[in-house]
Amino acid sequence: MNHQQFESWIFEQNDLSSEEKNALENHIRQCSTCNDLNNKWQVIDQHLHSLSDLSPAVGFTQRWKTDLAERKQQAQRKNTVKILFILLMVAIILFFSLLFIYYKNTSPIEIVSNLIQMFLQISIRLNIIKQSLIPLFNSLPVFVPLLGWLLLSSGFFLLVISWLLLIWRVSTQGVFLK
Numbered sequence: 001m002n003h004q005q006f007e008s009w010i011f012e013q014n015d016l017s018s019e020e021k022n023a024l025e026n027h028i029r030q031c032s033t034c035n036d037l038n039n040k041w042q043v044i045d046q047h048l049h050s051l052s053d054l055s056p057a058v059g060f061t062q063r064w065k066t067d068l069a070e071r072k073q074q075a076q077r078k079n080t081v082k083i084l085f086i087l088l089m090v091a092i093i094l095f096f097s098l099l100f101i102y103y104k105n106t107s108p109i110e111i112v113s114n115l116i117q118m119f120l121q122i123s124i125r126l127n128i129i130k131q132s133l134i135p136l137f138n139s140l141p142v143f144v145p146l147l148g149w150l151l152l153s154s155g156f157f158l159l160v161i162s163w164l165l166l167i168w169r170v171s172t173q174g175v176f177l178k
């Protein structure tokens with residue numbers, strides 16, 4: 001077999017039969033040119049394999065995109081919690097300033113006992129509200145835009161507070177104002 005044939009076999013060693021491989025190995029041992037070529041090719045072949053290991057795995061780009069979307073969603077959720085917290089704080093401050101205006105001329109002990117009574121009433125009423133609202137919330141579609149939910153919940157919260165204040169005012173003072 002001629003030298004040229006062995007040279008081409010060096011590049012396709014994976015496709016050779018065992019007999020052809022034996023013949024090639026014999027030739028490589030005797031021919032310094034082919035031996036040299038084979039050594040160089042082995043090094044290059046290894047580099048090619050390690051390069052193919054480095055290339056992005058299947059689905060990598062897709063995974064990266066999904067991760068990005070998840071990170072965005074998490075940031076959005078954090079922002080929502082922040083806004084809700086601020087709204088809650090504003091509502092609480094409003095609530096207590098209303099209380100303060102209302103209670104300006106009352107003794108501190110009376111204020112405390114009235115506050116305790118009121119909070120008990122509020123917790124009972126909130127429970128009733130919660131129980132009547134749970135089925136409603138469960139039936140609402142999840143994809144209602146975030147802003148809608150925000151407006152709804154903050155508006156609802158302020159409504160509840162003013163409603164509670166009204167009820168409490170009526171129950172302590174009667175329908176007719178002084």
Ligand SMILES: [Zn+2]
Pocket residue numbers: 003006007027031032033034035
């Ligand atoms: Zn040779």
